[in-house]
Structures are given as C-alpha cells and as structure tokens.
Amino acid sequence: QKEVEQNSGPLSVPEGAIASLNCTYSDRGSQSFFWYRQYSGKSPELIMFIYSNGDKEDGRFTAQLNKASQYVSLLIRDSQPSDSATYLCAVNLYFGNQFYFGTGTSLTVIP
Amino acid sequence: DAGITQSPRHKVTETGTPVTLRCHQTENHRYMYWYRQDPGHGLRLIHYSYGVKDTDKGEVSDGYSVSRSKTEDFLLTLESATSSQTSVYFCAISDMGGSSGANVLTFGAGSRLTVL
Numbered sequence: 001q002k003e004v005e006q007n008s009g010p011l012s013v014p015e016g017a018i019a020s021l022n023c024t025y026s027d028r029g030s031q032s033f034f035w036y037r038q039y040s041g042k043s044p045e046l047i048m049f050i051y052s053n054g055d056k057e058d059g060r061f062t063a064q065l066n067k068a069s070q071y072v073s074l075l076i077r078d079s080q081p082s083d084s085a086t087y088l089c090a091v092n093l094y095f096g097n098q099f100y101f102g103t104g105t106s107l108t109v110i111p
Numbered sequence: 112d113a114g115i116t117q118s119p120r121h122k123v124t125e126t127g128t129p130v131t132l133r134c135h136q137t138e139n140h141r142y143m144y145w146y147r148q149d150p151g152h153g154l155r156l157i158h159y160s161y162g163v164k165d166t167d168k169g170e171v172s173d174g175y176s177v178s179r180s181k182t183e184d185f186l187l188t189l190e191s192a193t194s195s196q197t198s199v200y201f202c203a204i205s206d207m208g209g210s211s212g213a214n215v216l217t218f219g220a221g222s223r224l225t226v227l
Contacts, residue, residue, distance in 0.1 A: 032214060043201055043218040044154070088154065092214055097142060097161060098169070099216055103153035 006102035023089030032092040115219035134202030143185040
C-alpha cells in the first residue's frame, strides 16, 4: 500500500473556477502535510503546509486536513492558466526526517 | 533555487560506468536528501543525510551510495550505472523546524541522467 495516494488526473478546470485536489495517506503517524507545485521540466516548489486539522488559507490557496479520515486537500480559487502544473502531496512522519510523496495530479486551467 | 546547486544538470553515460552527482547548498541546513523522479512513481527517496558523515538509506537505495564530508556538499554515486537508473534526480534540503516552524523540503533544479 502506497503511503500517499493522489488521483493522477488530468484535471481540467476553466479559468476562474475552483480546482480541488485530493490526497489520502495511510500512516496515522503522519504529522505534517505539504503541497508542492511542479511545472513541466522544473523542480517542485512549496505552495503550503499544514499540520493541524481544519483549513489553512494562503491567498488563492486553501489546504484542508482531516486526520480522522486521513485526507488532505488543496483548493485553488480563481484558477489561472499559470496554475497549470502537477501538484504533489507529501507527508512527513512524526516530524521526522523522511517525506513521502504522491505521484501527483496534473491540473490544466483552460482560458 | 534557495541556495541549492546541482551538477551536472544533464548527463548521458553508458551502462557500467560510474557516475557522481553533486549537490551543494549555501543555506547551512543540516538535512540533505537525494530523490529520483520517474513517471508513474513520483518522487522516491534514495538516501538522506542528517549531518556530516551521517547518512541513511531511503526506499530505493540499491545501486546508489552517498557521501557527505562537508555540511554544504552531498554526493550521490552510481558505482555502475544501469538503464533502470535513467531518471531525474533531485537534491533537497530541510531546516528541520527552523524559521518556517516546520520541516520543509526545498529542492534543487534537478539533474537529468540518461544511461544508454
């Protein structure tokens, strides 16, 4: 069983819509949760992290964490064509050294 | 890329040859990591280091070795490259709860390796 599961997509949304990306994880020891964005041919860059149940907002991005259900999601409001990328979910166990990544969800925002 | 330099950025080599990838950081972070990224597999941890001369294996460490003789440098070596090691390799660093309040990974630009 993979540690982190994501729907690979592709997910397509029209410009201005809300994009919803989901991630589930298997280890209940997971403590920190991260969303990275990766443009084609580039390295992953951090969008935001969350470690408490509930919502965390940063600009157009909102991360949602539900530890009881073991899922974390990322909402992108007012989606822009520049948001077109692959979004990687990652978890960190016990605030330790190792991070586990999902395979990523490809998002396309259609102008 | 937040003070992380990977070299070489691109390399083509032949099966059976040794290859060394270098990661250099100027952030003075304690933790350094090597990941490989392949279609359908995502990012997988090869090895990581938690200090000078302190390293540990990740989930896909077979065929790879690492060394860290200085805080700023983390080397990944393929002793005898195979075609299955054709991949994009990312170095990452973390500050283990430093200024960001969380153990956040920051990635280098990546090294694309092709083994023929």
